[in-house]
Amino acid sequence: MVGPGRNPARYEGPAVRFESVGLRYGRQPETLRDVSFDLEPGSFTFLTGASGAGKTTLLKLIYLALRPTRGLITAFGQDVATLPREAVPALRRRVGVVFQEFRLLDHLSAFDNAALPLRLAGLKPKAYRDDVGELLAWVGLGERMHAMPATLSGGEKQRLAIARAVVGKPDVLLADEPTGNVDHDMALRILRLFVELNRLGTTVLIASHDQDLVRQSGKPVMHLARGKLGPASVGRAA
Amino acid sequence: MSESNLTEARARLWRPAPLLPKEDERDGALVFVVAVLCFLACVAALAALAADRAATGWRRELSGEVLVQARPGPNETPALAAERAAAALAGVPGVTEVVALGRSEAEALLEPWLGRGGLEDLPVPQLVVVELDREAPARRGALDAALQADGVDAVIHDYEAYLGDVRRAGSLARAGAVGTAALIACAAAAVIAFATRAGMAARREVVEVLHLSGAEDAMLARLFQARFAKLAAVAGVIGAGGAAVIAAGLRALSGSGGFLPILPVDWSDLPWLLLCPLLAAFIAALSARRTAMELLAGFE
Numbered sequence: 001m002v003g004p005g006r007n008p009a010r011y012e013g014p015a016v017r018f019e020s021v022g023l024r025y026g027r028q029p030e031t032l033r034d035v036s037f038d039l040e041p042g043s044f045t046f047l048t049g050a051s052g053a054g055k056t057t058l059l060k061l062i063y064l065a066l067r068p069t070r071g072l073i074t075a076f077g078q079d080v081a082t083l084p085r086e087a088v089p090a091l092r093r094r095v096g097v098v099f100q101e102f103r104l105l106d107h108l109s110a111f112d113n114a115a116l117p118l119r120l121a122g123l124k125p126k127a128y129r130d131d132v133g134e135l136l137a138w139v140g141l142g143e144r145m146h147a148m149p150a151t152l153s154g155g156e157k158q159r160l161a162i163a164r165a166v167v168g169k170p171d172v173l174l175a176d177e178p179t180g181n182v183d184h185d186m187a188l189r190i191l192r193l194f195v196e197l198n199r200l201g202t203t204v205l206i207a208s209h210d211q212d213l214v215r216q217s218g219k220p221v222m223h224l225a226r227g228k229l230g231p232a233s234v235g236r237a238a
Numbered sequence: 239m240s241e242s243n244l245t246e247a248r249a250r251l252w253r254p255a256p257l258l259p260k261e262d263e264r265d266g267a268l269v270f271v272v273a274v275l276c277f278l279a280c281v282a283a284l285a286a287l288a289a290d291r292a293a294t295g296w297r298r299e300l301s302g303e304v305l306v307q308a309r310p311g312p313n314e315t316p317a318l319a320a321e322r323a324a325a326a327l328a329g330v331p332g333v334t335e336v337v338a339l340g341r342s343e344a345e346a347l348l349e350p351w352l353g354r355g356g357l358e359d360l361p362v363p364q365l366v367v368v369e370l371d372r373e374a375p376a377r378r379g380a381l382d383a384a385l386q387a388d389g390v391d392a393v394i395h396d397y398e399a400y401l402g403d404v405r406r407a408g409s410l411a412r413a414g415a416v417g418t419a420a421l422i423a424c425a426a427a428a429v430i431a432f433a434t435r436a437g438m439a440a441r442r443e444v445v446e447v448l449h450l451s452g453a454e455d456a457m458l459a460r461l462f463q464a465r466f467a468k469l470a471a472v473a474g475v476i477g478a479g480g481a482a483v484i485a486a487g488l489r490a491l492s493g494s495g496g497f498l499p500i501l502p503v504d505w506s507d508l509p510w511l512l513l514c515p516l517l518a519a520f521i522a523a524l525s526a527r528r529t530a531m532e533l534l535a536g537f538e
Contacts, residue, residue, distance in 0.1 A: 065450060065538050085455070093452035103447050107259040115254070120453045125254050164451075 013077055014038035015172050015203045016062055021071030023057060031057050033227045035071070039172065039205060044198045046214045047207040049224035055207035056100060058224065059174045062205070063095050064088055076171065093121055096170035096202075100177045102161040104149040110136065110160050111145040117168035132167060139163045139193065154181040162193065172203045179210050187213050257448060258441060258461050268433045269473045272426055276477025276518050279422040280511050284485055286415030287507045293408020295502070298372065300397035300404060304381065306366040308338075309391040317341070319390065320364035326388035327368055332376030335369035366392075426518065427525040430466050434529040437462065449537050459530035463523045470522030474515030482511050 016039040023032045032054045039045060049055050060066040061073060064080060073080045075091055083091065096117070104113050112119075114136055118128045136145045139159040149157060158181055165173060175194065179187035191213055198204045208214060214221055223230040306327065308319035320338040328336045339347070344362050352360075370376055378396055385392050438445055448458060489503050 063450060067538060089452045089454045092450060097450065103443070105444055105447060107444075108255050108257075112255050116448075117451050119254060119257075120448065120451055120457070168452075 014074075015041045015043075015076060016205075017072075017074045018061075019072040021061065021068045021073055023061065023066060023068050030069075031227050032061075032068075032224075035224075035227075035229045037222060037229060039203055041171070041203055042198070042201055044195070044204045044217075044219045045206070046217065046219055046221045047205060047224065048209060048211070048214060048221055049207075050209065053224040054227045055224055056176055059097070059176050059205070059207055062172070062174055063097050064092060089120075093117060093168060094171045096165035096168060096173045098158075098161050098165045098173070098175035098178045100180065102149075102157045104157060104160060104164075106149050109146050109148055110141055110152065110156075113149065113160055114141075114145075114163040114167055116164055121168060128167075132163075135163050135167055136160075155183075155186050158182055158186075158190065162190065166197055166202070169200075170202060172205070173197060175204070175206045175208075177208055177210075178206060179208065179213055184212070188216070191217060258444065258465060262437065262440065264433070264436065264440075265469060268429070269469055269476070271429055272470055272473035272518065272522070273476040273480070275422050275426045275429070276474045276514050277480045278477075279419045279426075280478050280481030280514050281484075282415045282418040282422065283510065283514075284481065284503055284507055286412050286419065287510065288503050289408060289411030289415060291502055291504065293404060293411065296404045296408070297401060300401050301375065302370050302372050303397070304368040304370060304378075305395040306368055306381070306385075307363045307393045307395065308366060309393070310364070311391060316361075316364035319392075320366050322388060323366045323385060323390045323392045326384050326390050327366065327381060330376050330380050330384045332371045332374050332380065333368055334371050337367045337369075339365045339367060423517070423521055426470070427521050430470060430522040430525040431529045434462055434466060434526040435533065437465070438530060438533050445534075446537070449534070455531060455534045458534055459527045462530040463527040466526035467519040467523035471515045471519040474518030477518075478511040478514035481514075482508050 018035050018037050021032060021035045022030050024030045035058065047055050047058065057066065061068055062075070064075075064083075067081065076094065078087075078091065080091075105116070108116070111132060115125075115128055115132045118132070119125075133142070133145060136142055139162060141156060141159055141163065144152065144156060147156075149160070152160065158178065162175070162178065165175070173194070178194075179190055182190065187210060194204050194206065195217075306323050308316070308323040310316045310319035317338075317340075324336045324338040327333055341362060341364075344365050347365070348362065368376075368381070378394055381394055385394075445458060485503050486505075486508060489505065
């Protein structure tokens with residue numbers, strides 16, 4: 001796998017830390033309340049909860065699409081509230097995101113979509129061409145790399161979104177319902193892919209309401225209910 | 239060739255696609271509007287150049303000539319007084335030619351104001367036209383001194399008073415044309431800013447994904463900047479081309495006088511129109527960048 005490379009100035013503490021974080025939209029009640037947790041480097045965690053519990057919001061806070069209304073969030077030791085705007089892109093490039101609705105760019109081929117983070121990191125096409133091809137083959141899209149997203153099936157789009165999220169070899173991988181649009185077999189295949197990435201050192205946080213998948217993973221689970229984080233548990237391996 | 243070989247060959251030939259979708263259905267309308275603005279700006283610029291040329295020509299003509307009205311002395315005919323004035327002025331340094339006008343020529347000068355004929359009973363002034371050296375014209379004082387030395391009673395009419403008016407009129411015409419061109423440039427910048435906003439709104443999803451994937455604001459702004467600069471350059475070529483064709487056509491049809499005697503266009507004006515696409519691209523790039531940066535500042 002290729003990537004701009006992990007940040008050489010590695011932070012020894014938690015990859016992500018939430019301390020009493022709260023978030024509200026406008027004058028509505030808080031969507032997240034007093035959320036505190038650490039994501040240790042190299043950990044693999046599931047985030048579960050019913051629809052509307054705040055899973056996506058929590059992920060958005062990590063990849064800086066939202067700012068908390070209270071509390072402290074640190075990413076790689078940096079307080080995101082005081083992070084200057086110019087420093088945000090570099091931090092985002094250390095976080096790979098698999099969006100719930102994929103968010104593929106329709107005017108780019110599967111290959112160009114997958115290569116996007118590398119391109120934005122300033123790498124030359126020559127430097128990543130072969131590796132992106134290998135990654136796409138690894139996620140089963142080797143023969144579809146020049147297809148446009150509109151012609152891909154739901155499962156193919158899902159895998160392409162995953163390829164885009166991991167191509168930059170991020171320090172943290174966030175996935176929002178990554179198995180929501182695929183059958184159980186494909187879900188297991190995707191889970192194995194995440195486990196493999198985690199073995200390579202990537203911190204993984206997966207938001208999912210697929211209880212079977214969580215149980216089969218045997219990984220730690222954080223449960224969100226009505227915006228509050230419950231006590232951590234562990235999924236039982238099948 | 240097998241499927242995998244074909245895929246490999248395509249991979250080798252692969253080049254990254256533009257990050258923004260290539261075409262937008264509104265591009266045609268935008269190019270048209272900016273091309274019209276560029277055309278108007280070019281016409282205004284041509285008018286400014288022509289006004290400047292006309293004013294310069296008028297100034298040169300007026301400052302190159304002096305009219306002397308000779309007043310006859312006792313027992314002297316007006317014609318004789320004019321002849322004596324002409325003789326006195328002929329040798330002055332800075333004078334190239336002196337012509338004493340006859341009565342009929344003087345009447346012709348009065349014709350626009352008094353009409354043809356009926357001037358027989360009027361004391362028509364005897365005039366002497368003095369052509370001055372354009373490079374080193376004789377001063378009014380030198381002319382006065384020469385007339386006094388020969389005992390000629392005469393009044394010198396130079397065109398200083400008119401020259402001031404001509405200068406003011408020329409400056410006004412030039413300022414008007416430059417102001418019009420500047421206003422049009424502002425309008426073009428506003429149109430581009432509007433188009434950038436619309437373009438970013440239409441591609442919000444693309445911009446957001448790029449943004450969340452680690453694209454820097456300046457890099458995203460550059461995408462829009464380059465896109466609109468290119469469109470404006472194309473529009474500039476069309477607008478300037480249209481203005482050039484019309485100006486060249488009128489110039490060719492009407493000779494060196496230009497399409498209007500008061501606004502003489504010259505062939506040498508046309509190369510200036512080449513600046514239009516460059517200026518249009520520059521203004522569009524600035525406007526698009528500023529707008530894109532403003533909008534991106536609203537993104538988390």
